[in-house]
Amino acid sequence: VENLFYNMIAKKKTLQNSADDYGKIINLLNRMAIHHNKVSFSWPKHGAVKADVHSVVSSSRIDSIKSVYGVSVAKNLMKVEVSSACDFSGCTFDMDGFISNSNYVAKKTILVLFINDRLVECAALKRAIEIVYAATLPKASKPFVYMSINLPREHVDINIHPTKKEVSLLNQEIIIEMVQSEVELKLRNANDTRTFQEHKVEYIQSTLTSLRNDPPVSPLSSGQKTQKV
Structure with missing residues (x-):
């Protein structure tokens, strides 16, 4: 998803705390990734080359949870x-x-x-x-x-x-x-x-x-x- 607010400049200006908004996006996509484990999700922060979080396609729900929330949760x-x-x-x-x-x-x-x-x-x-x-x-x-x-x-x-x-x-x-x-x-x-x-x-x-x-x-x-x- 790119240029989400390209035609809504006023809406974009109301987003004061970009770090907080980014955290909410990560939280949302983390949850989507473990439910839709047949789809790979990758989300880099704006301007970053490497993705902060990357989920893998898996037939196992546990593996999806492990890739997103870590081994300490999955085990x-x-x-x-x-x-x-x-x-x-x-x-x-x-x-x-x-x-x-x-x-x-x-x-x-x-x-x-x-x-x-x-x-x-x-x-x-x-x-x-x-x-x-x-x-x-x-x-x-x-x-x-x-x-x-x-x-x-x-x-x-x-x-x-x-x-x-x-x-x-x-x-x-x-x-x-x-x-x-x-x-x-x-x-x-x-x-x-x-x-x-x-x-x-x-x-x-x-x-x-x-x-x-x-x-x-x-x-x-x-x-x-x-x-x-």
């Missing part, structure tokens, strides 16, 4: 999936994505949410996920979450925000509850496994320490006598 992700067809309420949707585990530590929540392949925000879903992380993990670490939700177009209300970035869903409470339950289940299972492994390592270490500290045992006890032949 601490767990797959989540929810599929529902609730005939009694008309609640039909599918969700798949990745959530960070208990080893991931961050100060700010990153929620990359696509609904029907459109990048959007859902404040209620974000709050529900943060509540699960705060209640499940020992530390109040903020999560990384990528989710793609597909549901009938008529079940999405895009007219609740002037920029169309915030959406509301039909049967939103049911959808959020099911997604929240899946996230909580994954976190608890992962946390239980981690606790078991830590206890196992502690037991092995304490056993080795005990063996090193114990005095060597003579093959003959004090009550036994040697017999000459």
Whole structure:
């Protein structure tokens, strides 16, 4: 994209903080890159020869996340999936994505949410996920979450925000509850496994320490006598 404001000089002059605007562009394209992993994104800053960020075409979502957000994020992700067809309420949707585990530590929540392949925000879903992380993990670490939700177009209300970035869903409470339950289940299972492994390592270490500290045992006890032949 070049010369975006070639015929809107007044609009261009209102953009006072170019560094802040560039950061917002990077944030947007990062999110687009991990969802559209069949497309390569490259974005250099104006006047720069080398791209600041470059995403690669990949068949794996994890590889796309790794190329954009780094190995430290990608190695601490767990797959989540929810599929529902609730005939009694008309609640039909599918969700798949990745959530960070208990080893991931961050100060700010990153929620990359696509609904029907459109990048959007859902404040209620974000709050529900943060509540699960705060209640499940020992530390109040903020999560990384990528989710793609597909549901009938008529079940999405895009007219609740002037920029169309915030959406509301039909049967939103049911959808959020099911997604929240899946996230909580994954976190608890992962946390239980981690606790078991830590206890196992502690037991092995304490056993080795005990063996090193114990005095060597003579093959003959004090009550036994040697017999000459």
